[in-house]
Amino acid sequence: MSYVKPSDLVTAMIDAGASKVLMSTRDTVIRAYMGGAILALGAVFAVTVGVQTGQPLIGALLFPVGFCMLYLLGYDLLTGVFVLAPMAWLDKRPGITGVGVLRNWGLVFLGNFLGAFTVAVMMAIVFTYGFATEPNQIGEAIGHLGESRTLGYAEYGASGMLTLFIRGVLCNWMVSTGVAGAMIATDIPGKVIAMWMPVMLFFAMAFEHSVVNMFLFPSGLLLGGDFTLLDYLIWNEIPTVLGNLVGGLIFTGLALYLAHRRTAPTPVVARDAELETL
Known part of the structure; x- marks a missing residue:
């Protein structure tokens, strides 16, 4: 079967969270670095298509390409470990501590930022011919995004x-x-479809993703955006990280855990057994 039942899905998410918390520092940072870099490239792709077509919705339709690629390759995002790591702690898995969860979050944040910043520098070079000219149309668009989503x-x-x-x-x-959608299907097309739908929705609705912003705002600063590093941290990254933590942990992780791990199924008594007791 290509579909995993919700109760089995929660078990798989807990197992994944435990493995991430117990992973070595080197492996955690490498996976996070590559996750941040690939997601940043997906963001560049989406902005490029939106600018070229004049239709931001087309960019939103295509943005999940990067997300699907990085998860199929087993890389990590801060937004994902905000959900998976605490589920293993809630389930009291051996060796999983609150300190271990915080360590995992910190390492993934670092790796994501380094990966996204690497792509920001590379794309700034592309958009300006090695800083020899003013940013092209796409570079200007990214700079203006940084202004509107900080000073705005x-x-x-x-x-x-x-x-x-x-x-x-x-x-x-x-x-x-x-x-979660990536784990609820066992075949590649199913995983891609399950990931594509909610990720497309968030990008089209202009919600705030901490890892995407690790690319957009440093890139905007490199390209001459009219805002400061302090504007970026106070009026975007820090509140976005906190919002991402609350949204993922409560509305996905905790909701699935309580619904399918802590809630016992209602016993069903067979009719024949009932008749035998009469």
Whole structure:
């Protein structure tokens, strides 16, 4: 069968979370580095297509290419381990501690950022012919994205910060659903379809993804975007990371865990057995 039942899915997610927490530092950072780099390339692809066609929706339709590639190759994103690692801790798997979960999150954050930043530097070189010219049309678009999604929130103060946080929550609700989708199917087409749908939704709705932003905003700064590193950290990355954590952990990880791991099935008494007791 190509479909995994939800109860078996939760077990698979717990197993995956345990393996990630217990993974060596080297392997964790390498997988996170490659995950961040490939997702960044997917973001470049989506922005490029959106600019070239004038239809951002087409970019959203194609963005999940990068997400599918990195998960099929076994690489990691911070948004994914926000869900998987705590599930292993909740299930009290041997060797899984709160410190171990935090260590995994920190290493994956570092690896994702390094991978995304590497692609940001490479694409800045491409967009400017090695910084010899002004950014091309796509480079300009990325710079303006950085401005609107930092200073645009700051303009509204606390209301802007709340909006940013909720966009982060909604983002990882969808992205982590894609992570679960990758495990709910056992064949490649099924995995791709299950990942594609929620990831396309988050990108089309302009929700905030911490790893995508690790590329977009440093890239915007390299390309002359009119915002600062402090703007990026305070008015995007930090609230986005917190929102991603809450969205993935509560609306995907905890929801699946409580629904299919902690909730016992209602016993069904056969009719014949009931008749025998009469």
